[in-house]
Amino acid sequence: MFKRALLLLFPTLFTGHAMANTVEFCPDPKEIKVIAGFVLRADTQSGNGEWIKVLQRDRGVSVIGFERGVFRPSKDDAKVGHLESCTFLTTGMEVADLAFRPEVNPKVSLAYPPAWKEKQDAKGTYFECTSKDLQGCAFREVK
Numbered sequence: 001m002f003k004r005a006l007l008l009l010f011p012t013l014f015t016g017h018a019m020a021n022t023v024e025f026c027p028d029p030k031e032i033k034v035i036a037g038f039v040l041r042a043d044t045q046s047g048n049g050e051w052i053k054v055l056q057r058d059r060g061v062s063v064i065g066f067e068r069g070v071f072r073p074s075k076d077d078a079k080v081g082h083l084e085s086c087t088f089l090t091t092g093m094e095v096a097d098l099a100f101r102p103e104v105n106p107k108v109s110l111a112y113p114p115a116w117k118e119k120q121d122a123k124g125t126y127f128e129c130t131s132k133d134l135q136g137c138a139f140r141e142v143k
Contacts, residue, residue, distance in 0.1 A: 026086035
């Protein structure tokens with residue numbers, strides 16, 4: 001009886017662990033929806049949040065391509081930080097920075113570090129990913 005219960009419970013435990021380690025990446029431009037002409041929105045890979053950008057005014061835009069992802073490491077731990085944005089090119093050659101789960105601004109770590117190149121700006125060190133294979137700009141939420 002105990003073995004049967006354990007066999008039924010094991011897949012559930014494993015699935016929960018796998019979901020906690022979902023690899024996220026910048027959304028595919030084709031998955032970004034334009035709502036009311038000025039809100040850009042896409043689901044996260046885990047389904048537990050969204051990518052979002054509210055434009056200043058109704059521009060009637062559509063997303064046509066990915067430009068870059070930006071990760072800012074924390075001051076205490078260079079392997080953990082926040083995904084600042086994923087930048088997309090829109091019609092009219094404007095750019096839109098979509099935020100990853102902005103309501104909670106979760107801590108993340110890079111899942112595929114070679115795709116992220118270290119850079120410097122006025123705010124300090126950051127990592128940029130310009131891979132056209134969006135799954136190359138991968139990261140994980142740190143729980």
